[in-house]
Amino acid sequence: MADITLDPSAWTCPAPLRDQPVVVLGHGGGGALSAELFDQVFAPAYGNDVLAGLGDSAAVEVGGARLAFTTDSHVVRPLFFPGGSIGDLAVNGTVNDLAMSGARAAYLSCAFILEEGTALSVVSDVARAVGKAAEAAGVTVATGDTKVVDSGHGDGVYVTASGIGLIPHGVDIRPQRAAPGDVVIVSGPVGMHGIAVLSVREGLEFGVEIASDTAPLGGLVAAMLAVTPDLHVLRDPTRGGVAGVLNEIATASGTGVVLTEESVPVPEPVASACGFLGLDPLYVANEGKLLAFVPPEHADAVLAAMRAHPRGAGAAVIGTCVAEHPGTVVARTRLGGTRVVDLPLGEQLPRIC
Known part of the structure; x- marks a missing residue:
């Protein structure tokens, strides 16, 4: 057999290497590469206490x-x-x-x-x-x-x-305030925006048109604050999706998150499209949804107020914030097991916003 010379410099990888000397699309994906870009380039250049809040x-x-x-x-x-x-x-x-x-x-x-x-x-x-x-x-x-x-x-x-x-008086909403016992609520079905953009970009048809959920959420947040000003965290799961945002909150607050996978509302057309394309709906971008970390004593009332608002009619409890495994998000699967939900490296679907 002839000798084979391997040249690692000619190898390619579908995920961008994390020591890239140039900008890659993954740097704009809201995942680990985005965080590294901020930590290694922007924060040293002009970081300050306000910017460090990372909201x-x-x-x-x-x-x-x-x-x-x-x-x-x-x-x-x-x-x-x-x-x-x-x-x-x-x-x-x-x-x-x-x-x-x-x-x-x-x-x-x-x-x-x-x-x-x-x-x-x-x-x-x-x-x-x-x-x-x-x-x-x-x-x-x-x-x-x-x-x-x-x-x-x-x-x-x-x-x-x-x-x-x-910002109204008495309101202090930021990722660092997530606390063990907080109830995690999503305002409605996830994954629609990313799949809507992909379907047009790539000329894909899924039997039914999937439309972006882009919408303003100020009215929904006002309805939630009318119940209590003590909402700990609010985030809109755009790039990186639900998984990316939950990881960012867990890291910022030093807490863990336990997600109940079957409680996450995913429209059937989105689930089918993700299954066909090999995507995880938890990582697909949204543009009209929010995630809320709410103290347990207010969770039921906040959820009811969300469901009474047009932008939150499909709101659901999807998990809890825990003291265990700080900085890590785990999901309880439909089969009864658990899996770690990592921060995405880059973006499954680049340039979706």
């Missing part, structure tokens, strides 16, 4: 008022998909990041990066979607910016939105 939005004191402040960039491909568009995501994603601090969005900025050669009708459609979504969310687009890049150096339209909102 969906930052809580800052300005003139005696407590404000939530956030920014969110959107590079979804395609620009339009069942249930929404990049314009809807820009508004709803920013509004929802503010809501996860308990704030009601007041003002947004909206910056467009346009590729030379993009049809103005496409830009107009995206702009109208921004306006319609802002009106639905009850927020004002107060300022913005536009830049144009050379043809071939963009992908039609990118949108970055920033927002501010007022």
